[in-house]
Amino acid sequence: QRRKLPPGPWGLPLVGYLPFLDPKAPQVSLTELAKKYGPVYSLLLDVTTGRAPLYLTHGIMNGYGIICAQGDLWKDQRRFVHNCLRHFGASKIGPRDNMEKLIIKHVKEFVRYIKTLDTKQPIDPLRPLRHCLGSIINEIVFGRSWERGNETWEELQELQEEGLKYIGIAGPLNFLPFLRFLPMFKRPMSFLIKGQHKTHRFYQKLINEENVLLNKSRSADLDTNSYTNLIQGFLIEREKRQNTDDVHKYYNEKQFHHLLADVFGAGLDTTLVTLRWFLLYIARNAKIQSQLRDDLKTILNDRDPSLNDMESLPFVEACLSETQRIRSVVPIGIPHGALDDIKLNGYVIPKGAMIVPLQWAVHMNEKVYPEPENFNPSRFINEEGRYFKPEYFIPFQNGKRMCIGDELARMMMFLVSTTILKTFHLDLEDHKTCMEGESGITLSPQPYKLIFSEI
Numbered sequence: 001q002r003r004k005l006p007p008g009p010w011g012l013p014l015v016g017y018l019p020f021l022d023p024k025a026p027q028v029s030l031t032e033l034a035k036k037y038g039p040v041y042s043l044l045l046d047v048t049t050g051r052a053p054l055y056l057t058h059g060i061m062n063g064y065g066i067i068c069a070q071g072d073l074w075k076d077q078r079r080f081v082h083n084c085l086r087h088f089g090a091s092k093i094g095p096r097d098n099m100e101k102l103i104i105k106h107v108k109e110f111v112r113y114i115k116t117l118d119t120k121q122p123i124d125p126l127r128p129l130r131h132c133l134g135s136i137i138n139e140i141v142f143g144r145s146w147e148r149g150n151e152t153w154e155e156l157q158e159l160q161e162e163g164l165k166y167i168g169i170a171g172p173l174n175f176l177p178f179l180r181f182l183p184m185f186k187r188p189m190s191f192l193i194k195g196q197h198k199t200h201r202f203y204q205k206l207i208n209e210e211n212v213l214l215n216k217s218r219s220a221d222l223d224t225n226s227y228t229n230l231i232q233g234f235l236i237e238r239e240k241r242q243n244t245d246d247v248h249k250y251y252n253e254k255q256f257h258h259l260l261a262d263v264f265g266a267g268l269d270t271t272l273v274t275l276r277w278f279l280l281y282i283a284r285n286a287k288i289q290s291q292l293r294d295d296l297k298t299i300l301n302d303r304d305p306s307l308n309d310m311e312s313l314p315f316v317e318a319c320l321s322e323t324q325r326i327r328s329v330v331p332i333g334i335p336h337g338a339l340d341d342i343k344l345n346g347y348v349i350p351k352g353a354m355i356v357p358l359q360w361a362v363h364m365n366e367k368v369y370p371e372p373e374n375f376n377p378s379r380f381i382n383e384e385g386r387y388f389k390p391e392y393f394i395p396f397q398n399g400k401r402m403c404i405g406d407e408l409a410r411m412m413m414f415l416v417s418t419t420i421l422k423t424f425h426l427d428l429e430d431h432k433t434c435m436e437g438e439s440g441i442t443l444s445p446q447p448y449k450l451i452f453s454e455i
């Protein structure tokens with residue numbers, strides 16, 4: 001079988017090529033291999049067991065939720081989440097006013113908060129941004145948001161942050177699950193599992209509270225079809241299907257908890273990391289920052305930005321896309337598994353193989369993006385001066401399983417970035433800030449500080 005596989009380097013027995021990947025920047029090692037072996041290559045990471053399902057996704061998540069689900073459960077839940085997002089106004093089709101209002105409410109709170117700080121002092125935007133974006137996602141998923149500093153909210157953020165860190169550390173377990181018995185992996189594993197239980201207990205409390213509210217609405221004969229958050233949506237859908245097998249198969253308690261965690265996690269960290277990179281690149285590039293501000297002045301004059309302005313502000317969209325290109329938030333991509341034998345470029349990808357959509361290699365390919373390390377938003381502007389999306393731009397990946405929150409992400413990134421830039425001039429405290437980033441599940445910038453001067 002190995003002879004029919006795409007070309008690739010030989011690795012060591014048992015562990016394959018794993019020891020040769022740079023754990024701090026695996027996307028760079030993998031991209032070097034693509035240069036040597038071509039656009040489709042294979043890598044032996046573990047010759048003793050299949051690659052998919054992964055240990056972390058299936059051994060820990062047990063195939064629940066949406067990110068790790070497969071087959072009928074995935075199809076059902078994907079449709080359900082898709083309908084919810086459309087219902088809330090986070091989709092390309094249908095009215096978007098409610099979602100727009102929600103995003104604007106929280107970004108305005110962000111601006112108010114920054115203004116209360118001593119703006120001569122450099123500020124790390126991480127925490128205030130996380131509060132802002134997290135509050136938007138909290139309202140979508142849980143139907144509520146918490147004040148800055150609220151104990152529960154602080155704990156949720158901590159669990160999320162630590163969870164992401166430990167998933168990164170425990171990465172090799174995907175390929176070599178027996179490593180979990182080694183002391184160095186025991187701690188992250190036990191943290192991950194404890195954190196998961198804690199989070200799920202907390203979710204159950206929120207579900208119970210939402211259930212009480214829903215029952216009250218029912219007794220008052222209120223319309224419960226216009227649900228406004230994922231918990232409510234799930235409770236209503238479960239009730240609709242109460243006399244069918246679906247409750248047991250797709251609408252059980254475990255699935256409920258995992259789904260909430262997936263949408264919360266996938267929605268918050270990705271948008272947060274993108275906007276942190278965006279602010280960093282803009283603060284480093286005075287010319288680009290002033291062009292952005294000129295555009296905002298021309299189009300908005302003094303009013304607040306709205307989603308209708310997206311088309312008239314192509315340079316904003318171009319800067320956001322260039323950020324997503326130059327620092328792929330998920331540089332190695334979210335792996336897919338081959339459900340059947342697949343023919344690709346004359347090679348056979350056998351059923352069960354893990355397919356790694358290596359975003360970094362695509363986005364840093366100098367044939368498509370000359371001087372890839374240069375932050376150059378004009379790559380995303382066509383001859384007519386409009387925003388355009390090249391074929392080789394895949395931050396949300398593509399196909400049937402691509403990111404389900406892409407539209408929501410675009411809405412959030414546009415409204416948050418324009419509101420910030422319209423209000424503040426950004427200066428980087430230290431222009432020597434390292435731009436390589438830290439690899440975990442996402443590639444996040446090293447901590448940096450900005451001076452926000454009110455315009």
Ligand code: HEM
Pocket residue numbers: 066067068078262263266267268270271274329330333334335395396397398401402403404405406408409
């Ligand atoms: C800049 C922001 C974002 C980026 C770069 C991003 C990127 C991605 C990527 C690369 C995938 C994997 C797609 C695949 O397997 O082919 C994904 C999946 C997913 N994303 Fe996003 N995402 C972002 C924002 C969001 C938001 C705001 C939400 C909230 C609803 C979200 C929810 C999800 C979910 C639930 C999945 C799993 C889909 C499935 O397996 O069917 N994402 N995202």
